[in-house]
Amino acid sequence: MALAGKIESPQLYLRAQTRWRPIEIVFWLATLSPYVLFPNYLSLASQIAVAALFALSLDLILGYAGIVSLGHAAYFGVGAYTAGLVSKYGWGEPLSGLALAALAAGIVGYATSFVICRFRHLALIMLTTGFGLLLAELANTAGWLTGGMDGLQGIHTWKVLGYFHLDLYGSTAYGYALAVLFVLFLFARRVIHSPFGLSLRGIRENLVRMPAIGAPSRAHIRTIYTIAATLAGVAGAILAQTTETVSLDSLGFERSAEVVVMLVLGGAGRLYGGLVGAAVFMIARDQFSGIQPQYWYFWIGILLVAVVIFLPNGILGGLARLTARWSRS
């Protein structure tokens, strides 16, 4: 901490902002705990890791650049179907499958970003929703390719790194999903702490002011939208590879809405918000649907309303406020 009146050197100060905090290291160590504590829940854990990556990708555009999307599952779905199709037609190597899925989702994201960057607020929500519905219906119509309502069958994923077999208990699946999540989290963290990341925060804070400091805001928005779509595609691909099936709901409206809920639960614009939100959402769903299989959305609804009313910046925002109060007293 800087003493009152003494100013830290600007570089040291900014360096300190990017440094790893102890709580982050604890967080990532804790992600390994399911292997020891909940070995029966590794399949759920791997689905949480997929949801976390998906929510992280949404955080990059929603939390950092203020782009509200209700159609983000479009890119998740493109990634899932790409990975699924590549495997179905004979190439089941998972890592190269991920790369191809990322490429496909990135291309679709880049193409749509040219429209996205021109709109804000309600128009943007409608646009992303419309685009998501459009793609879902296309997948439904193209049953010869996607399997339509029956889902894409016949996917076979080879051993991860040629060694780890995808077993029934999900231990490889979770390790695989977690490793990819961690690597892409490092990537996202780097993006956020780059000069470009600072520009994104500028866009979120005051979009109108950006041209007056010479910033090409639309180009910035196109870049981050493409990056976010790529990460979403990877999340979809992991799901396809680990479950060896792709269904239409992978790019449905419900998935788009759920990922927004996860991010809002955890806290947008905090990098970890999506990860925490995904874990809370998926665990709550698992537990509630065990108690009341038909009404579990009721409980999710209550959870969401409670968080928005009492923790407007999500669970992490609430925790940050608590620790700030605690360290002051």
Next chain:
Amino acid sequence: MSTPALATRGLAKNFGSLVVARDIAIELPKGVRYALIGPNGAGKTTLINLITGMLRPDAGQILLDDADITTLPPDQRVRRGLVRTYQINSLFPHLTALESVTLAVCERTRAAQIWWRELPAYRHEIDEAYQILTTLTLASVCHRPTRELAYGQQRLLEIALALATRPKVLLLDEPAAGVPREESSELFAAIAGLSDDITVLFIEHDMELVFRFATRVIVMVGGRVLLEGPPHEIATDPQVRAVYLGRAGEPRHEPHHG
């Protein structure tokens, strides 16, 4: 005669039947300190919006260093050195002063397009931002979020953001708006201390500041330029006195929405 830093020719703009700019032709030579004065609603801010591309003119031309920039988008005008500040603070509330100015410097050097290297690696950009904040006496608060800064400090940060883009022509829309009298002359001293390479046009209602800091004055009335000349001529011109200065008894510090 050398080419003017900034010139407009026949600039016009209507909002429906309301004429906000008619046939505006101005020429700002390099390095001058121009004041733009006129009663409320004279079209001063509109002129700045037209010149910087925030508004599209219905007719006319804008020339920056003899190049036609009439159709360029605002951010590209900034890149060419035509920069403005705002009458009402328009800042980045949750960024610190240092982050805000560093952002503006990074946009200029195009470092802001780099997403694969960490910000602290950009020492030159950060140092330059800190340097600008130091000259504007903001170094001691540079790690505070903008929304926590005092009002006068936020006014200075507006100017710091503009300087970070290395302007050739700087348009200041009431830089001292809302700042107490004693502080506003400090603020203008900072503006007067800017490099002679920078051409400055400022809107200001306080005539004492105008006559102290402007080398030339443009008077606008009803969307057109009434007069242009050195301060002592403007001060004694009967026309100007009639439309603007002559309205004695009007309080000087009423809120303006020029």
